[in-house]
Amino acid sequence: MRHETFAIGCAAGFGGDRTDSAAPIVETLVARGGAGALIFEMLAERTLALAQLDRRKNPDGGYAPLLESMARPVLRRCLEHGIPIVSNFGAANPRAAARRIWQIAQEQGVSQARIAIVEGDDLSDARGRELLRPHLSPAELDREMISANVYLGAAAIAYALRAGAQVVVTGRVADPSLAVGPAMARFGWSETDWDTLGRVTMAGRLLECGAQVTGGYFADPGFKDAPDLHAVGFPIAEVAVDGSFTITKADATGGAVNARTVKEQLLYELHDSAAYLTPDVVADISEAEVIEVEENRVAVTGVRGHPRPETLKATVCFAGGWLGEGEISYAGPNAEARARLAAEIVRRRVGDALRLRFDLIGSLSVFGDDRGAALSDLPVSDARDVRLRVAGVHADRAQVERLLGEVTALYTCGPAGGGGIRTTITPRLSSVSCFVPRELVPATFTFLE
Amino acid sequence: MKPGVIHIPLHRLAHGRAGDKGDTANISVIAYREEIFPLLLEQVTEEKVREVFRYRKPTRVRRYALPKLCAMNFVLENMLDGGVNDSLNLDSHGKTLAFLLLELEVAAPKELAALLDPIAAREAECLRR
Numbered sequence: 001m002r003h004e005t006f007a008i009g010c011a012a013g014f015g016g017d018r019t020d021s022a023a024p025i026v027e028t029l030v031a032r033g034g035a036g037a038l039i040f041e042m043l044a045e046r047t048l049a050l051a052q053l054d055r056r057k058n059p060d061g062g063y064a065p066l067l068e069s070m071a072r073p074v075l076r077r078c079l080e081h082g083i084p085i086v087s088n089f090g091a092a093n094p095r096a097a098a099r100r101i102w103q104i105a106q107e108q109g110v111s112q113a114r115i116a117i118v119e120g121d122d123l124s125d126a127r128g129r130e131l132l133r134p135h136l137s138p139a140e141l142d143r144e145m146i147s148a149n150v151y152l153g154a155a156a157i158a159y160a161l162r163a164g165a166q167v168v169v170t171g172r173v174a175d176p177s178l179a180v181g182p183a184m185a186r187f188g189w190s191e192t193d194w195d196t197l198g199r200v201t202m203a204g205r206l207l208e209c210g211a212q213v214t215g216g217y218f219a220d221p222g223f224k225d226a227p228d229l230h231a232v233g234f235p236i237a238e239v240a241v242d243g244s245f246t247i248t249k250a251d252a253t254g255g256a257v258n259a260r261t262v263k264e265q266l267l268y269e270l271h272d273s274a275a276y277l278t279p280d281v282v283a284d285i286s287e288a289e290v291i292e293v294e295e296n297r298v299a300v301t302g303v304r305g306h307p308r309p310e311t312l313k314a315t316v317c318f319a320g321g322w323l324g325e326g327e328i329s330y331a332g333p334n335a336e337a338r339a340r341l342a343a344e345i346v347r348r349r350v351g352d353a354l355r356l357r358f359d360l361i362g363s364l365s366v367f368g369d370d371r372g373a374a375l376s377d378l379p380v381s382d383a384r385d386v387r388l389r390v391a392g393v394h395a396d397r398a399q400v401e402r403l404l405g406e407v408t409a410l411y412t413c414g415p416a417g418g419g420g421i422r423t424t425i426t427p428r429l430s431s432v433s434c435f436v437p438r439e440l441v442p443a444t445f446t447f448l449e
Numbered sequence: 450m451k452p453g454v455i456h457i458p459l460h461r462l463a464h465g466r467a468g469d470k471g472d473t474a475n476i477s478v479i480a481y482r483e484e485i486f487p488l489l490l491e492q493v494t495e496e497k498v499r500e501v502f503r504y505r506k507p508t509r510v511r512r513y514a515l516p517k518l519c520a521m522n523f524v525l526e527n528m529l530d531g532g533v534n535d536s537l538n539l540d541s542h543g544k545t546l547a548f549l550l551l552e553l554e555v556a557a558p559k560e561l562a563a564l565l566d567p568i569a570a571r572e573a574e575c576l577r578r
Contacts, residue, residue: 046533217466224464260464260479263518267477269468271524273513289517302517320534357537366540367549370530373504391537430534433471 007036013210019069024250037182040087049317051091052147062093076108090169116165120443121172123148135434143318153279156443157181176204197281198305199243213265215255228254282306311435320428324400326407338415354392361387460551467547479520486519
């Protein structure tokens, strides 16, 4: 059976992704036969801090809010067909997430689900803080730490699967490792088979953002299109015994897998193309090639791997004060001039109590910089529909509320014809990354009793 | 304008995607056609890209060329106003910035017009008149 490939489907690329993407993947895996696994990637860099805040409020909370919506539609089918589910949806509380999945399995009539929990990433306890101490500045040590997690690798996932796990729940692991783990378990690779791990890491990289490799985040009408995005199919990597792979997608879905979609995702969030660092390997795509094998099937060749780093990346999240945002619209003749006047009024009312930013949505917003250099260089345009956005941050919530009060007062005290005011205030998080020796942060797995 | 040269936005020649890690942005530029890639290597340089984003004051701009993909990857450090941690931008990740880079104007020999998509070819025709 050595010539057989192992299919890994990815049904979520972030914590807020579509929840109906897994079923087409699972049906495709079942129809194509052979071995496979299903992964969900649900933790962006700071999602874990939000989960940690949830857990403080509720000791049984702190896992991905969409866990149930993602897992319920496919759990029983995966268990019945021997398709392991691997996901970081455990977030700040993998054990509670595992219990929830066990309950869902019970409700669906599966009484013997083998659910494993991977731990070791959470450094927010006393021992973890001690470990991080040398890597944080005195100012950082003084701040309120919300979460601290190290990015674990694929090995603990692979061990759990080899021990018979049908579901593996993790907290923070490197995103590609969610795919590397099941492939390692299937093919029995050593942890030092660098080229093989480099290849499969790139397969994981292409999977981990879900539809971003199958036509999502891609369409530019008239220049590059992808069909039926309302029903975009999520990706499946077919991995061979040497880690080489092709990217496909779920059958009977929209979107596209072609050289363009794959290249964009291969380079997404990449720095040095010769050194993509993960806990498992340093992957090198500087000589990689992308080959369209057939419609919606692309092979990536020429990927290499180098020995993994001696350190693991940790991300520490702190409370970051409050963000206030207020918006008001101006339309018709002289709209932009009125919006600019509104900005000036708010600026003079608030003074330098807060760091402020102004946007003229409809003229210049997201391309602009916080200092306002781009906006001040921009002549007043004849834009007919302009929405002023004011944003400010402060450690003291009252200061931010005062700013938003000034935006609200533009109704009666501002320029003519303003309407549609909305204001929001949100807590902010800020994070720092550091690197800790890997031997100090071992990953472990246990089965849910 | 030199005779025999057309000026076209990079958007007609290449596609790309922006990503972020902290305060560092990366933007890929991928040639639509293999024949165009040498021109992109020559014209879409670190200096040109630094100029596009000068108002954001990146501290370092690096280009990684991937000839086998007909692509390049630009890495721009410290240009996202602190990124998701600190930026007040609606788009604190800088995800929209790929399309700012794609506005860069590229000077191309007019023979290239035949290789462009229909819209670009039409515009090139207008420029020649």
